[in-house]
Amino acid sequence: MVNEIVIIHNANSNIYEEVDINRIKDLIENFGLATLILQIDEHLNKFLERKRFKLIFNLVPALNDRYSRFVPAICELLKIPYVGTGIFTNSMLTGGFSKEILQYHGISYSENPIENSYYISVLGNKKEISFNIGRLDSNGKISKDVGINEETQKMLISNVIELKYSLKLYDYFSLSGVFKPKQKSKFIIQDITPSPALKESSPFCESFKSLGKSYEEIIAGILIGAMRRYDIALSEKLEALSNKIFG
Numbered sequence: 215m216v217n218e219i220v221i222i223h224n225a226n227s228n229i230y231e232e233v234d235i236n237r238i239k240d241l242i243e244n245f246g247l248a249t250l251i252l253q254i255d256e257h258l259n260k261f262l263e264r265k266r267f268k269l270i271f272n273l274v275p276a277l278n279d280r281y282s283r284f285v286p287a288i289c290e291l292l293k294i295p296y297v298g299t300g301i302f303t304n305s306m307l308t309g310g311f312s313k314e315i316l317q318y319h320g321i322s323y324s325e326n327p328i329e330n331s332y333y334i335s336v337l338g339n340k341k342e343i344s345f346n347i348g349r350l351d352s353n354g355k356i357s358k359d360v361g362i363n364e365e366t367q368k369m370l371i372s373n374v375i376e377l378k379y380s381l382k383l384y385d386y387f388s389l390s391g392v393f394k395p396k397q398k399s400k401f402i403i404q405d406i407t408p409s410p411a412l413k414e415s416s417p418f419c420e421s422f423k424s425l426g427k428s429y430e431e432i433i434a435g436i437l438i439g440a441m442r443r444y445d446i447a448l449s450e451k452l453e454a455l456s457n458k459i460f461g
Contacts, residue, residue: 218248219437220262223273224281233273233413241269241433246449256312259288259334259368263326270296276304276409295444297436299408303382307406314376331390331404332360335421336376337441339384342460345371346421350390356421373401384441388418390450412436427459435459 220241233253242249247268252258264268268375272285276299283304284308289296333356337344346357347367360367374389387411394400410418414429422432434455441448448456 217248218267219269219271219374220267221249221251221271221273221332222254222258222285223251224275224279227299233411234306235273237270237414238273238412238433241302241430242437243435244430245437245451245455256283258284259292262288262294262378267294268446269437270294270442271437271440272298272381272409273412274298275411276307276407295440297385297409297440297444299384299387300382303408304380307408317350331392332370332401333417333421335388335410335418336368336383337384337386337422337435338460339443342439342442342456343375344425344427344435344460345374346425347371348421348424349460350417356424358424362433366458377403381406383389386410386418386436431459 264454313407387408391403
C-alpha cells in the first residue's frame with residue numbers, strides 16, 4: 215500500500231462553503247505524509263482500483279451532495295481506509311430513517327426549528343476523543359457560556375458517545391439540540407452532521423479553536439482518529455501531535 219493520503223472533493227458542490235483544499239494538502243504533507251488531490255467524478259472507482267492508497271480523506275459533503283454516498287461506497291467495496299462516516303450512517307441520515315433509529319436507542323429527536331440551541335462538536339474515536347459544548351447565538355456564532363453545570367455536561371457527553379456508537383459516526387461530527395424545558399436530563403436533538411465542513415471559519419473548526427486547538431491540530435486530530443481506527447501507523451509528527459490534541 216502506497217504511503218499516500220488522497221484528498222477527494224467535489225469542486226462543484228455548493229453544500230458547504232469552499233474549503234481551502236491546498237491548505238489541507240500542505241498541512242497533511244507537513245505531517246510527513248505524501249498527498250494527492252482528486253476531483254470526484256464517475257471514473258473515480260477505476261482510478262482507485264488501479265492504485266492502492268494508505269487512506270482516503272473524503273471531503274465530499276456527507277449529506278445532500280449528489281456524490282455523498284459515492285466515496286464511502288467505493289472505499290468499502292475496494293476495502294480502502296477512509297476518513298469519516300460510513301455508507302450505513304450516510305444512507306440512514308439521508309434516507310429518512312434517522313428519527314426511527316434514534317427513538318429505538320431512546321434518543322429524542324425533533325425536526326422543528328430550535329432557537330438558542332447547543333452545538334456539540336466531536337473529534338476522534340474511542341479513548342482518543344475530544345468534545346466541545348457551546349451555544350449557538352442568533353448569528354450562528356458559538357458561545358462558550360453554555361449555562362449548564364459540570365454534572366449536566368458529563369451527562370450530555372455520555373449521551374453523545376452513545377449516539378456516536380449507535381449511529382457509527384466516525385472521526386468527526388457535530389450535532390445541535392436543546393434540553394427539554396425544566397428537564398436537564400432530556401436532550402432533544404435537532405440536527406446531526408457527519409463530516410461537517412472544514413473551512414477554518416466553519417462552526418466545527420471555530421468550536422475547537424475556542425478550546426485553544428489550531429486548525430492544524432483539528433486536521434491532525436481527524437487523521438489520527440481515522441488512522442488509529444484502521445490500525446495505520448502514524449507519522450512521527452502525528453504521533454507527537456496526538457498527545458497534545460487528545461491529552
